[in-house]
Amino acid sequence: MGxxxxxxxxxxxxxxxxxxxxxxxxxxELFAAARALADAPALSGALADWGASAHARAKxxxxxxxxxxSATRELLTTAVTQRWSNxxxxxxxxxxxxxxxxxxxxxxxxxxxxxxxxxxxxxGDPRLELALGSRLGEAGExxxxxxxxxxxxxSAATTLIASSVIQRPRRRRVRELLARAERVVAAARDRRIxxxxxxxxxxxxxxxxxxxxxxxxxxxEVSVNTVIDPAVVGGxxxxxxxxxIDASVSTRLxxxxxxxxG
Numbered sequence: 001m002g003x004x005x006x007x008x009x010x011x012x013x014x015x016x017x018x019x020x021x022x023x024x025x026x027x028x029e030l031f032a033a034a035r036a037l038a039d040a041p042a043l044s045g046a047l048a049d050w051g052a053s054a055h056a057r058a059k060x061x062x063x064x065x066x067x068x069x070s071a072t073r074e075l076l077t078t079a080v081t082q083r084w085s086n087x088x089x090x091x092x093x094x095x096x097x098x099x100x101x102x103x104x105x106x107x108x109x110x111x112x113x114x115x116x117x118x119x120x121x122x123x124g125d126p127r128l129e130l131a132l133g134s135r136l137g138e139a140g141e142x143x144x145x146x147x148x149x150x151x152x153x154x155s156a157a158t159t160l161i162a163s164s165v166i167q168r169p170r171r172r173r174v175r176e177l178l179a180r181a182e183r184v185v186a187a188a189r190d191r192r193i194x195x196x197x198x199x200x201x202x203x204x205x206x207x208x209x210x211x212x213x214x215x216x217x218x219x220x221e222v223s224v225n226t227v228i229d230p231a232v233v234g235g236x237x238x239x240x241x242x243x244x245i246d247a248s249v250s251t252r253l254x255x256x257x258x259x260x261x262g
Contacts, residue, residue, distance in 0.1 A: 002085030009093050013188075015078040016097055016104070021071050024105045024156055029072040030098035031164040033065060035139075037091045038168055044087040047080040054081040075101075098164065099181050100188040102157040109155035111185045112193060116225040118150065118162055119178040132166050133174045139167035161185075191221040197229050197237040197248070214240065 016022065037044040043064065047057050057080045065073055075097055084090045103111050122129050132142050146163040165177045172180075186193045194214050196202070202210070207224050214222040218240065233249035 002089070004083045005085040005089040005093070008079070008082030008084050008089075009096070011082050012075070012079045012093055012097060013100065016075055016100055019071060019075065022101050022104050024102060024160055026069060026071050026075075027098050027102035027105060027157075027160060028164075029068045030075065030094060030101055031160070033068065033072070033076055034091055034095040034098060035168055036064075037087075037094060041087065044091050048084045048087040048090040050083055057081055095165070095168065096184050099161055099184045102161050103185040103188050106155050106157040107189075109157050110223075111155060111158050111161065112182050112189075112191070112223045113225060114154040114158040115162060115178050115182040115185065116193075118154070118158070119175045119182070120227070122178070123175050129174055133169065143167045186223055189221070191223050192218055192240050194222050194224045195227060195239045196224055197227045197232055197239075199228070199230050199232045199234055199249075201228060202226055202236075210236075210238075214238070 037047070043060075046052065047060060049057075058077045061073060061076045061080055065076055068076075076094065079090065079093055079097065084093070103109075122132065131137075131145065143163040143166065146166055147159055150159045150162060161181050162178060165181050166174055169177060182193060192214075194211070196207075196210065207226065211222050211224045214224070222240070231250060235248040235251075237248045237251070238245040
């Protein structure tokens with residue numbers, strides 16, 4: 001990510017944070033705008049063109065996205081009047097705004113956890129992953145398939161995010177799209193994501209205690225996502241970004257074998 005894009009993204013996210021009346025309707029419109037920009041390279045290129053004045057780019061937004069709500073148009077105007085490294089970064093930023101808006105619309109929902117669990121479902125079902133990730137098929141149909149799978153099972157915010165991001169894959173696997181959305185939601189809520197691998201499910205008390213310990217260590221709220229893997233034998237393996245805390249029995253046994261072999 002170029003420095004221009006980093007600053008532009010920060011400004012766009014700040015505008016969303018300061019905005020009022022953000023709901024799932026605005027989030028849905030932002031997702032639709034991101035798809036429209038991705039499908040029209042000439043349009044996204046013009047809106048990311050440093051040579052055009054900010055006023056001219058804002059006028060394009062007003063004309064092209066006139067049917068959208070004023071709240072959505074204001075956010076898009078803020079985004080397009082920034083300096084982006086390239087048009088692709090602008091499109092990705094609008095999608096990120098949509099993800100953040102959806103999460104903001106349902107602050108009490110465990111959106112990160114629900115996205116994580118759906119990603120696990122997709123990863124464990126090759127036929128589903130193929131259906132959602134195939135280059136064949138209409139994007140809208142894939143979105144409707146996700147909606148049917150998640151309806152009434154997760155929050156409306158999670159359903160909207162998951163069904164929207166899979167419609168613009170950008171040569172990424174479905175699980176990667178969901179993982180990115182999960183990270184965006186966590187960042188929007190000033191949280192870190194901990195992937196905890198355990199041989200058996202953790203109790204609610206254990207999960208809460210681990211979250212508190214990690215929060216104290218990283219000076220940040222931590223969302224704990226658990227993966228069950230009997231191969232770890234006992235203990236847990238915790239990964240937060242690039243940090244790994246491995247207290248699993250399998251790792252200790254491997255270390256012991258290596259020392260005995262050496």
